[in-house]
Amino acid sequence: MFTAFLIKYAEIGVKGKNRYLFEEALVHQIKFSLKKCEGEFEIRRTQGRIYVEALGEFDYDETVERLQHVFGISSICPMIYVEDEGFEKLCDTIVRYVGDVYPDRNKTFKVNTRRARKNYPMESMEVSAGLGEALLDVYPEMSVDVRNPEILLNVEIREKIYIYSVVIPGPGGMPVGTGGKAMLLLSGGIDSPVAGYMIAKRGVKIDAVYFHAPPYTSERAKQKVVDLAGIVSGYAGPVYLHIINFTDIQLYIHEKCPHEELTIIMRRYMMRIAERIAGETGCLGLITGESIGQVASQTLNSLAATNEVCGMPVYRPLIGFDKQEIVEVANRIGTFETSIQPYEDCCTIFVAKHPVTKPNLNVIRRHEHNLDEKIEELVKTALETEELIIVGG
Amino acid sequence: MEVYLDNSATTRVLPEVAELMTKVMCEDYGNPSSLHMKGVQAEQYLRYARETLAGLLKVGEKEIFFTSGGTESDNLALIGCAFANRRRGSHLITTQIEHPAVLQTMHYLESAGFRVTYLLVDGSGRISLDALQQAMTGETILVSVMHTNNEVGSLQPIGEAGALIKRMNPDTLFHVDAVQGFGKAKIYAKKLGIDLLSASGHKIHGPKGVGLLYVRDKVKIQPILHGGGQQMNLRSGTDNVPGAAGMAKAAELLYGHYDEDLERLRRCKSRFIEGLRRIDGVRINGLLPDGPEGEGTAPHIVSASVSGVRSEVLLHALEEKGIYVSAGSACSAHKPQPSATLRAMGAEPWMLESTVRFSFSVYTTIEEIDYTLQTMYDKIPMLRKYTRR
Numbered sequence: 001m002f003t004a005f006l007i008k009y010a011e012i013g014v015k016g017k018n019r020y021l022f023e024e025a026l027v028h029q030i031k032f033s034l035k036k037c038e039g040e041f042e043i044r045r046t047q048g049r050i051y052v053e054a055l056g057e058f059d060y061d062e063t064v065e066r067l068q069h070v071f072g073i074s075s076i077c078p079m080i081y082v083e084d085e086g087f088e089k090l091c092d093t094i095v096r097y098v099g100d101v102y103p104d105r106n107k108t109f110k111v112n113t114r115r116a117r118k119n120y121p122m123e124s125m126e127v128s129a130g131l132g133e134a135l136l137d138v139y140p141e142m143s144v145d146v147r148n149p150e151i152l153l154n155v156e157i158r159e160k161i162y163i164y165s166v167v168i169p170g171p172g173g174m175p176v177g178t179g180g181k182a183m184l185l186l187s188g189g190i191d192s193p194v195a196g197y198m199i200a201k202r203g204v205k206i207d208a209v210y211f212h213a214p215p216y217t218s219e220r221a222k223q224k225v226v227d228l229a230g231i232v233s234g235y236a237g238p239v240y241l242h243i244i245n246f247t248d249i250q251l252y253i254h255e256k257c258p259h260e261e262l263t264i265i266m267r268r269y270m271m272r273i274a275e276r277i278a279g280e281t282g283c284l285g286l287i288t289g290e291s292i293g294q295v296a297s298q299t300l301n302s303l304a305a306t307n308e309v310c311g312m313p314v315y316r317p318l319i320g321f322d323k324q325e326i327v328e329v330a331n332r333i334g335t336f337e338t339s340i341q342p343y344e345d346c347c348t349i350f351v352a353k354h355p356v357t358k359p360n361l362n363v364i365r366r367h368e369h370n371l372d373e374k375i376e377e378l379v380k381t382a383l384e385t386e387e388l389i390i391v392g393g
Numbered sequence: 394m395e396v397y398l399d400n401s402a403t404t405r406v407l408p409e410v411a412e413l414m415t416k417v418m419c420e421d422y423g424n425p426s427s428l429h430m431k432g433v434q435a436e437q438y439l440r441y442a443r444e445t446l447a448g449l450l451k452v453g454e455k456e457i458f459f460t461s462g463g464t465e466s467d468n469l470a471l472i473g474c475a476f477a478n479r480r481r482g483s484h485l486i487t488t489q490i491e492h493p494a495v496l497q498t499m500h501y502l503e504s505a506g507f508r509v510t511y512l513l514v515d516g517s518g519r520i521s522l523d524a525l526q527q528a529m530t531g532e533t534i535l536v537s538v539m540h541t542n543n544e545v546g547s548l549q550p551i552g553e554a555g556a557l558i559k560r561m562n563p564d565t566l567f568h569v570d571a572v573q574g575f576g577k578a579k580i581y582a583k584k585l586g587i588d589l590l591s592a593s594g595h596k597i598h599g600p601k602g603v604g605l606l607y608v609r610d611k612v613k614i615q616p617i618l619h620g621g622g623q624q625m626n627l628r629s630g631t632d633n634v635p636g637a638a639g640m641a642k643a644a645e646l647l648y649g650h651y652d653e654d655l656e657r658l659r660r661c662k663s664r665f666i667e668g669l670r671r672i673d674g675v676r677i678n679g680l681l682p683d684g685p686e687g688e689g690t691a692p693h694i695v696s697a698s699v700s701g702v703r704s705e706v707l708l709h710a711l712e713e714k715g716i717y718v719s720a721g722s723a724c725s726a727h728k729p730q731p732s733a734t735l736r737a738m739g740a741e742p743w744m745l746e747s748t749v750r751f752s753f754s755v756y757t758t759i760e761e762i763d764y765t766l767q768t769m770y771d772k773i774p775m776l777r778k779y780t781r782r
Binding site for chain 2: 214215216217218219251254255350
């Protein structure tokens with residue numbers, strides 16, 4: 001029965017003179033997210049509001065679900081709109097609306113009218129009162145409560161007349177693309193897709209890099225990462241996924257450096273490579289799913305050791321999260337089931353039984369010199385042979 | 394070079410089979426239940442499929458039922474038999490090393506109130522007939538034993554077991570899961586005392602999505618699918634004509650040159666095992682064809698444990714050279730828990746994560762075997778160098 005949606009956005013309302021940029025980005029993201037929906041839509045931006053109007057048949061549930069993926073939307077109000085055919089007709093419309101939307105009408109309500117078109121022959125208060133009366137006539141079980149109504153019926157009189165009362169929460173955040181772009185280190189685990197989601201929610205466009213290590217990691221592990229990037233792209237828009245073959249670098253480190261430091265040194269090279277790609281592709285920072293103390297390579301000492309190699313800021317949105325909290329978000333955004341498929345990623349394959357938890361930077365640096373002979377060449381080859389997959393384009 | 398050594402997971406469909414199926418699907422696509430000419434034509438293919446497969450198993454045409462594959466055949470045999478014979482008893486016997494299609498169905502039947510005995514196997518992956526004899530009671534309504542184990546290729550003493558069961562209790566039914574054995578061994582159901590036998594199309598160069606269940610005449614089992622009453626009410630659902638025809642064609646072709654094929658398969662396996670023995674720290678699981686009781690192992694499966702190399706890593710390393718093998722069995726490769734078969738055989742812990750299965754087809758060549766061995770010689774020392782310390 002609903003034919004349109006009023007899109008409300010909270011945060012971008014306060015962005016001063018840049019506001020139109022944020023609104024345009026939001027309209028762009030809404031258009032993008034509705035592209036795969038059944039039906040055609042017109043998206044209009046007027047007087048600080050965004051309307052999505054369905055032109056003909058559409059799938060309501062699918063559309064709402066897609067809109068709930070668009071960052072920047074604080075709430076989605078499904079509504080109906082009618083031509084202005086006089087007050088009598090409007091009364092019939094609202095009676096029918098309440099009949100359709102609320103099967104149980106033993107509720108309190110209030111009508112709230114906004115008259116954007118001032119030449120409408122009645123004043124807002126009169127309209128509200130008249131419509132309320134009409135409702136009470138037909139549904140005596142309803143009662144009015146102007147302070148704390150269970151149903152708030154909004155009537156907006158513009159060129160057309162809009163009625164809405166249902167409010168569906170959106171994901172919040174800011175429209176993707178308004179905050180620049182950053183490079184996500186995506187591993188296939190539970191944390192990194194959540195980290196990408198959280199940064200994207202702040203309006204940042206996401207690119208990603210994945211390190212794979214055939215034959216130690218499988219084609220399926222890679223497919224899993226592509227799938228995760230796909231789920232993230234459902235929120236963040238198309239993700240450019242850079243796939244780097246890390247095997248030779250990893251084996252070289254394995255050969256030349258102490259085993260307890262393998263993971264740290266390996267991660268330092270991952271950061272270096274990610275930063276190189278990020279720099280070349282216009283990213284303004286790196287994103288990781290690290291959280292303090294979760295594993296040996298995520299103690300403050302270890303984070304300092306991996307952080308040191310990067311000039312770019314590294315964003316770690318999960319840094320203070322417990323595993324359970326991360327899992328909750330992963331479940332909510334739909335990455336958890338994919339993340340827990342049991343394929344090894346390159347961080348776990350050679351992991352030492354007792355990796356260092358408090359690496360000494362000077363020692364790490366010294367051991368890295370063992371790699372001087374070939375490492376630059378190996379990094380260069382890895383960068384040259386990267387595979388680029390555009391996910392969700 | 395592409396070398397496919399995962400034929401126990403599935404096989405390549407033969408061109409003749411695909412051709413026949415295309416004809417059935419695009420031209421003679423009728424429903425055998427239809428009364429018109431188109432239906433009658435389609436029925437001819439079903440008849441051909443039944444006759445052919447019945448002939449190869451030396452059973453009657455009316456005893457062949459088509460299903461959606463090995464798993465359904467096993468489910469139908471076990472569940473159908475258990476529920477149809479409930480008033481005679483509630484005890485079932487199987488082995489610890491069955492395919493999940495049997496094991497999980499047995500677990501389901503346990504939840505439905507049946508009692509199940511799981512026979513132990515020895516280090517070679519075979520059951521003992523004494524243990525079977527001891528497990529049998531007057532309550533036993535069904536014994537289910539696989540013909541060829543899918544993970545290590547051990548062959549069970551089917552004929553002896555069949556004779557033993559019938560001697561002890563002629564009413565006890567004997568089901569054989571022959572999904573891995575059909576086509577690699579001549580299995581004559583009646584001679585072996587088999588009442589129910591499962592086989593699958595895609596393991597013998599036929600299509601996926603089709604299998605058969607042999608149900609001996611006069612054996613009553615209950616259907617598990619209810620519907621239009623096709624296949625004498627035992628298996629409802631529109632007949633899978635292209636599938637049945639394809640499976641029959643594949644079997645016909647396979648049995649057409651059975652003896653030479655088997656000879657070649659055995660040569661491949663021997664050569665491969667000989668080659669594997671040259672690698673230190675490799676253990677071959679199950680019986681050896683040249684060892685004592687060498688006839689107790691299948692001609693097409695080699696299960697090898699390679700110390701110091703995890704199965705998945707060896708699998709992907711071989712994959713890089715175009716060689717496709719399996720870590721454990723394809724059916725359990727997705728699950729992190731170690732192989733039940735190897736555990737039942739008493740394998741040491743390191744073997745559980747370092748075992749790879751090679752399974753040949755009659756189209757595997759000696760060149761492919763040598764190439765695979767050479768690749769293993771090249772790769773294994775390197776892979777052993779880089780491991781967890």
